[in-house]
Amino acid sequence: MVILSKPAIEQFGCIRNKQAATLFPPLIPLVDLSKPDSRQQIIKACEEFGFFKVINHGVPMDFISRLESEATKFFSLPLSEKEKTGQPKPYGYGNKRIGPNGDVGWVEYLLLTTNQDPNLLGTENPESFRIALDNYMAAVKKMACEILEMIADGLKIQPRNVLSKLMMDEQSDSVFRLNHYPPCPEVVQSLNGTSSNVIGFGEHTDPQIISVLRSNNTSGLQISLRDGTWISVPPDQYSFFINVGDSLQVMTNGRFKSVKHRVLANSVKSRLSMIYFCGPPLSEKIAPLPSLMRGDQQSLYKEFTWFEYKKSAYSSRLADNRLMHFEKIVAS
Numbered sequence: 001m002v003i004l005s006k007p008a009i010e011q012f013g014c015i016r017n018k019q020a021a022t023l024f025p026p027l028i029p030l031v032d033l034s035k036p037d038s039r040q041q042i043i044k045a046c047e048e049f050g051f052f053k054v055i056n057h058g059v060p061m062d063f064i065s066r067l068e069s070e071a072t073k074f075f076s077l078p079l080s081e082k083e084k085t086g087q088p089k090p091y092g093y094g095n096k097r098i099g100p101n102g103d104v105g106w107v108e109y110l111l112l113t114t115n116q117d118p119n120l121l122g123t124e125n126p127e128s129f130r131i132a133l134d135n136y137m138a139a140v141k142k143m144a145c146e147i148l149e150m151i152a153d154g155l156k157i158q159p160r161n162v163l164s165k166l167m168m169d170e171q172s173d174s175v176f177r178l179n180h181y182p183p184c185p186e187v188v189q190s191l192n193g194t195s196s197n198v199i200g201f202g203e204h205t206d207p208q209i210i211s212v213l214r215s216n217n218t219s220g221l222q223i224s225l226r227d228g229t230w231i232s233v234p235p236d237q238y239s240f241f242i243n244v245g246d247s248l249q250v251m252t253n254g255r256f257k258s259v260k261h262r263v264l265a266n267s268v269k270s271r272l273s274m275i276y277f278c279g280p281p282l283s284e285k286i287a288p289l290p291s292l293m294r295g296d297q298q299s300l301y302k303e304f305t306w307f308e309y310k311k312s313a314y315s316s317r318l319a320d321n322r323l324m325h326f327e328k329i330v331a332s
């Protein structure tokens with residue numbers, strides 16, 4: 001990671017955060033996967049927040065800590081070594097620049113596909129990093145599959161793998177991301193540590209079906225409520241956080257909304273996050289699920305393939321409303 005001098009960080013003007021978070025935030029929905037009512041809790045959380053925290057998730061702590069330790073080793077390497085994994089096009093090692101259209105943040109990352117052996121050139125021990133990635137991704141994929149099946153049950157739609165089969169498909173276009181937010185010397189932190197004036201990862205919604213996020217115990221993640229206020233998500237290294245993505249918003253015809261989120265930088269602590277983005281195969285048609293459409297309810301979206309959506313997403317800026325181009329003008 002390059003530590004920027006003052007004039008250098010000024011070049012990244014849009015790294016600065018000017019919006020304050022709300023003072024009395026509601027609690028983040030908590031879903032205990034071992035409880036019988038978890039399906040209903042998930043549906044409520046997806047409708048109200050597009051976001052929830054998961055405990056009793058079944059992902060072994062050993063897999064989590066091994067990957068965290070491998071990722072920490074990787075991000076501690078000299079920049080020249082990390083760059084051997086290749087520039088993100090879109091997969092590879094990236095530093096401050098996010099995506100191809102000028103977005104920047106106080107972050108470095110490794111972006112990987114989930115169904116191809118990662119290029120871990122430059123890492124100290126590629127084999128142990130790869131094993132840690134494989135174990136972690138397999139366990140998180142299983143948990144994500146269960147959550148998508150619980151969503152289908154909760155929505156009373158069949159078959160129960162109608163959503164999960166998309167990410168379980170061999171051709172699934174799922175993505176995995178490791179983000180490292182180093183402490184930022186430019187941060188002016190609020191007294192309770194929940195707000196900062198520097199953007200780590202700018203506001204956006206995730207394009208996929210759901211995203212499964214886990215981080216170390218450093219704060220920074222915020223979600224936007226339906227009224228546009230930002231609330232801080234208290235970090236919890238033992239739990240997972242689930243984001244509803246744009247594709248699930250479309251498949252539920254807007255009943256679930258993808259959650260807008262962002263990460264603010266911290267002045268003293270590093271944040272390390274790992275996110276599994278559950279994507280469908282490129283050729284998959286994304287449209288409201290017929291079994292969810294009641295009576296004369298109309299689709300709010302034009303049908304598109306995941307390939308078309310992804311292509312359009314990659315020509316957008318992080319904060320853009322990517323679904324706008326696929327909305328139907330529905331006569332009232």
Ligand SMILES: C=C1C[C@]23C[C@@]1(O)CC[C@H]2[C@@]12CC[C@H](O)[C@@](C)(C(=O)O1)[C@H]2[C@@H]3C(=O)O
Pocket residue numbers: 090098099100101103111175177204205206207208277313314315316317318
């Ligand atoms: C600015 C961009 C980065 C992104 C591709 C995009 O053009 C718009 C969507 C961005 C996003 C957000 C969620 C995930 O982190 C990500 C991997 C994804 O699928 O969509 C990133 C893309 C990226 O960093 O390549």
Ligand SMILES: O=C(O)CCC(=O)C(=O)O
Pocket residue numbers: 177179201206213215221261262263273275
């Ligand atoms: O790093 C985080 O906690 C969230 C990052 C994120 O939203 C993303 O990579 O899409």
Ligand SMILES: [Fe+2]
Pocket residue numbers: 204205206261
């Ligand atoms: Fe995200």
